[in-house]
Amino acid sequence: MLERMNEPLIELHITGPADKKNEALSVLRALGYAEKSERAPSWRDAFPSEIRENEGGVCLKVTRERKGLSQTALSEMTRIPQPHISEMERGKRPIGKKSAHQLGQALGVDYRLFL
DSSP: OOSOTTSOOOOOOOOOOGGGHHHHHHHHHHTTOOOOOTTOOOTTTTSOHHHHTTHHHHHHHHHHHHTTOOHHHHHHHHTOOHHHHHHHHTTSSOOOHHHHHHHHHHHTSOGGGGO
């Protein structure tokens, strides 16, 4: 498939003569491009149901960890009790709009990421 998966990817939408399609695809494949399958699952479908059903919590945990913060440190920054943050990350407690705003501000991201 794609050899350099660690590089940023782009999508190309091109228009050209129909009789040159196979030739163009061959050149693009040689450059590392791949055709996008119409049957490819969405990114949400590619993840296990535990993640799909708790997108906000997963985003919270990943964002917190990328910032190098513990749940305790985030709790101190937001005044949201640490056990609540743990429950939010595990999908055991909903992340309300007020908490999402606090978390977003503390983590430097758009609050809607957690909703």
